[in-house]
Amino acid sequence: MLALLDSVFLIPFDYGFMKRALIASLALSLAAPPLGVFLMMRGMSLIGDAMAHAILPGVALGFLLAGFSLPMMSLGGVLSGLLVAGLAGSVSQMTGHREDSAMASFFLISLAAGVMLVSVCGSSVDLTHVLFGSILAVDTTALVLIAGMSSLIVILIAVMFRALVVECLDPLFLRGQGIKSGRVHGLFLGLVVLNLTAGFQTLGTLMAVGLMMLPATTARFWSKRLEGLIGIAIGVAIIASLGGLLLSYHLSLPSGPAIIMLAGIGYVLSALLGRHHSLLAKRRRTATPLEAQEPG
Amino acid sequence: MSHLQLHDLQLAQGGRTVLEHLEGTFEDGAITALIGANGAGKSTLIQAIMGMLTPIAGRIDCDIPRERRAWLPQELPLDLTFPMSVEELIMTGTWPSHGALKGYCGPHYRQARDVMSRLGISSLAHRPLGELSGGQRQRALLGRTLMQEAELLLLDEPFANVDRETVEVITQVLRDMAANGTTIIVVLHDLEQLARLADCVLVLADGHGRWSTPAELIERQHGHPMPQTKPILPFAFPDPS
Numbered sequence: 001m002l003a004l005l006d007s008v009f010l011i012p013f014d015y016g017f018m019k020r021a022l023i024a025s026l027a028l029s030l031a032a033p034p035l036g037v038f039l040m041m042r043g044m045s046l047i048g049d050a051m052a053h054a055i056l057p058g059v060a061l062g063f064l065l066a067g068f069s070l071p072m073m074s075l076g077g078v079l080s081g082l083l084v085a086g087l088a089g090s091v092s093q094m095t096g097h098r099e100d101s102a103m104a105s106f107f108l109i110s111l112a113a114g115v116m117l118v119s120v121c122g123s124s125v126d127l128t129h130v131l132f133g134s135i136l137a138v139d140t141t142a143l144v145l146i147a148g149m150s151s152l153i154v155i156l157i158a159v160m161f162r163a164l165v166v167e168c169l170d171p172l173f174l175r176g177q178g179i180k181s182g183r184v185h186g187l188f189l190g191l192v193v194l195n196l197t198a199g200f201q202t203l204g205t206l207m208a209v210g211l212m213m214l215p216a217t218t219a220r221f222w223s224k225r226l227e228g229l230i231g232i233a234i235g236v237a238i239i240a241s242l243g244g245l246l247l248s249y250h251l252s253l254p255s256g257p258a259i260i261m262l263a264g265i266g267y268v269l270s271a272l273l274g275r276h277h278s279l280l281a282k283r284r285r286t287a288t289p290l291e292a293q294e295p296g
Numbered sequence: 297m298s299h300l301q302l303h304d305l306q307l308a309q310g311g312r313t314v315l316e317h318l319e320g321t322f323e324d325g326a327i328t329a330l331i332g333a334n335g336a337g338k339s340t341l342i343q344a345i346m347g348m349l350t351p352i353a354g355r356i357d358c359d360i361p362r363e364r365r366a367w368l369p370q371e372l373p374l375d376l377t378f379p380m381s382v383e384e385l386i387m388t389g390t391w392p393s394h395g396a397l398k399g400y401c402g403p404h405y406r407q408a409r410d411v412m413s414r415l416g417i418s419s420l421a422h423r424p425l426g427e428l429s430g431g432q433r434q435r436a437l438l439g440r441t442l443m444q445e446a447e448l449l450l451l452d453e454p455f456a457n458v459d460r461e462t463v464e465v466i467t468q469v470l471r472d473m474a475a476n477g478t479t480i481i482v483v484l485h486d487l488e489q490l491a492r493l494a495d496c497v498l499v500l501a502d503g504h505g506r507w508s509t510p511a512e513l514i515e516r517q518h519g520h521p522m523p524q525t526k527p528i529l530p531f532a533f534p535d536p537s
Contacts, residue, residue: 041378162391169378169385172369173440176346177392178362224424226379 012249020143021135021255024202025241027150028211032195033233034157036216037226038188041168045213047100050107051189052196052209054084056114059130059200064121068129070142074149074197077205081193084110089186114205133204135255136248142201149198153191164188165226203256210260211237218267221274221281236266299324300345300448300479305354307340313352314340318505320498327470327480329490329510332500338483341500342367342450345481358448360479363392366446368437370453370483376426382436383408383421389443404443411442414472416465431462438466442473449473451482455489467493487517 012018039048058080062073088102095102118130138146157164163184166174171181192212199208219232244259251258273280298321305318314337322328330338343349344356346367358365386408387400394404412418415435420428428436434454441449449470455463470493474480481498484490490497490510497508 041375162388165378165380166388166391168375169380169388170374172367173388175348176362176365176367178347224379225381229379 029237060117329494
């Protein structure tokens with residue numbers, strides 16, 4: 001039995017590429033879900049998807065200028081993502097259009113530009129790599145970059161945590177204290193871009209957002225408290241990352257999609273069986289008798 | 297010496313002057329009722345006092361630090377789906393002065409319990425915001441300003457859509473806060489509330505402000521026939537003749 005467990009859970013991580021993949025995905029699992037929870041709480045779940053497309057042209061440009069250099073591609077991704085976020089915000093402010101419509105327009109332009117750049121100057125293999133990532137090809141440089149960016153994100157979330165909460169809950173309270181909610185919003189979008197850039201090497205630009213949003217939306221079925229949501233989301237991301245890598249190793253599946261699929265299965269199961277708002281919870285829904293309720 | 301003074305103030309919204317030549321002193325520890333018709337400039341003046349709107353001309357002298365200023369608008373953009381309990385909301389009142397990174401300590405929790413007890417919402421401490429009635433939510437929000445130890449409190453129609461018990465609780469808490477030196481400015485439309493609560497009145501009409509007293513306004517009101525069971529204040533300046 002022990003030998004079986006050993007061969008299933010431990011032996012795969014004897015390989016260096018699996019160790020690096022595990023560390024990279026765990027680092028992303030700590031940084032991405034809290035951002036996903038805040039995106040979800042702001043009703044901006046699809047903005048993460050839009051931003052994931054927005055980093056593509058920058059990644060493609062970095063690739064064209066320096067080949068498969070993760071630092072250059074990451075730098076390009078961050079700059080491109082921030083540019084699109086800034087442009088969408090500016091167009092929204094200048095025209096009065098909602099930010100999501102401006103963001104949708106710019107992310108489509110970015111996606112087209114990115115795919116065109118990679119297709120014209122690279123190959124279909126390059127495009128697949130950029131779009132879907134290659135977690136098993138994470139080298140030491142990439143690992144340091146991913147771990148560094150993830151650590152920075154976690155630290156900045158901790159620093160901004162209260163401002164983020166107040167901006168979600170009551171932006172007027174934040175403004176009353178002389179803090180412009182637009183700045184907090186901009187910084188938060190910057191963190192989203194940074195996280196997606198950290199994740200594109202491992203999961204690709206299209207699926208990096210999966211590790212951000214799926215654990216967050218799954219957690220919504222299990223907790224009604226912010227700390228609970230963040231803790232559960234991180235737990236789900238870690239389990240999905242670990243399980244996805246093991247599935248990928250044993251069943252020869254692509255690692256990125258395996259991780260996201262596992263997180264997706266967690267979401268579907270939670271929607272069916274979760275503690276709050278799930279189908280099961282709605283069927284079981286009962287009310288506390290009046291005499292047992294707290295007064296007030 | 298008053299903490300809040302207006303000097304020949306001119307305020308505008310969207311290129312249109314809303315108020316001009318506004319002068320006056322808000323007494324420390326006094327409750328000033330701000331009255332006026334819709335569009336008279338009540339919210340504009342509140343925004344300016346909160347430092348969210350820059351005057352076109354004149355100035356507002358306010359030496360109360362930002363972290364001790366609190367504003368409860370009538371239509372609060374509060375996200376009620378946000379996973380937060382009443383106690384957690386009240387604790388956010390410590391954030392402006394306590395700092396962004398420090399955790400809560402024993403005195404904070406004790407203070408929050410006292411605040412909830414004063415407001416009669418101790419039993420709701422762990423209830424999510426989305427499950428509160430309008431009156432309970434108003435009490436919780438006032439609890440946040442108590443935690444903030446606000447020295448300047450601005451309220452926009454705090455008695456709108458709340459039950460009688462909440463009106464009594466809020467009135468008492470505001471009176472206690474004023475007695476402790478808090479400068480309170482409250483937008484009111486109800487003559488009965490004005491009579492019970494306000495120490496002085498600033499009437500805004502036709503782009504100008506005029507200072508008055510509750511007694512003077514009530515006397516004026518009684519000179520006119522009562523149009524409704526619940527008397528509504530006249531929002532135009534009375535004819536001097």
